[in-house]
Amino acid sequence: MSDPRRHEALIDTLGAELVPVRRLPAPWLRALGWLSVVAVIAAGLLMHYGITGMLRRWTSAPDLAWAGIGAVLTAIAAAWAAFSLGVPGRSERWAWLPLPPALLWIGASGVGCLRTWIPSETHVAGIHEVNDCLVFIVSFSIPLSACLVWLLRRAFPLRPVLTAVMIGLASAAASASLLEICHAFDAAVTDLLMHVLAVALVIGANAAMGGRLLQPR
């Protein structure tokens, strides 16, 4: 069969197979859907732990508040970027969107560690407590990442590994934000290192596994 004929035949076949499809909602709307799941979990944690502990820590160490805001904004930006990268034709520059909030998150956490003065209301974390942080971030990131991968499999990410890195960043940042609600101590170097390790683990695992799950079919 000559090639124009081959294309015509295929177009004819695809036309015969055509059924109406439900259009994918805009990336920001899909990101909002995922973020509302995070918000529901946050509401649950707030009901359980109360808001006073978090506010007390924030007033005595404002950089913790900035780190928390940075983490929340990183989660929002990375989720939005991931959903945008899931649509063919959207710019890859979306991947830069989470960078400024991530810098705020990392920078403010770092400042918290470098502070020599530690407020009396908070105490520095011991090794068991920082392990708890790692477990918390990783265990919340797994379902949040799985949810994002599942949502993005309906899309068509042409850069699967980059998209998976955004998924990892979004879920790790969201988990770190949730951790703020029940974090019982100030950010010390050990704690920050554990957070960095947890975030790196989540992003790395997503890049390795998520990238494969999102490969164009």
Place this chain on the structure above:
Amino acid sequence: MSLSLTAGGMMVLDDGLSLGLQLRAILSAEPTIRANEEADQRRAALMAAAQAGDRRAYERVLADSVGLIRAVARRQGVAPDAVDDVVQETLLTVHRVRHTYDPSRSYDAWLAAIAARRAIDALRSHGRRDRRELHDEYALETHPDRDDATRETEREQSAQQLRDAIATLPPGQREAVEQLALKERSLAEAAQHTGRNAGALKVNLHRALKALRNRIHGEP
């Protein structure tokens, strides 16, 4: 002095001329750009109708897309004999992911991104095949003709390999291969025999052939 002034004057004149030429180029390109934008908007509207199930709009937009896909494939460096494969793969992908198109945005940009991806896939798979295959001259020097018995065995082996590959296909695809390729039934006969519609059989056959090609060439 007068020479330098004249030269300066010439340069100004040259600059003026080149600016004029650039301006003319921009002005003459403008209708083309506008025409491209209009064509893009027309395709966007057709694809939006196709998403709602309009078959005629769908076939028109797909037919309109072939030229664009070819251009993208060529730009990516796909060999001329492989461009049509990229067109086919892109059309199939467009069909599968048509729900990801947002009609408020450029159709051409959406299609070009998918076509570029499929072109890169084609380049990669060709690269893999080229590395695996020997150049003819080298093959001729190191592997002289074998006797007929060996060739016969090889033929049997590849037939067996094909039969095994067919056996691993999903039921729908296997059925299409058996009906259309092995039993050489017409589409209408096969459709009557299997109770499936002709379109589904054709798509299944296409997918099966692709899977078999990949299986036999050892690609994922």
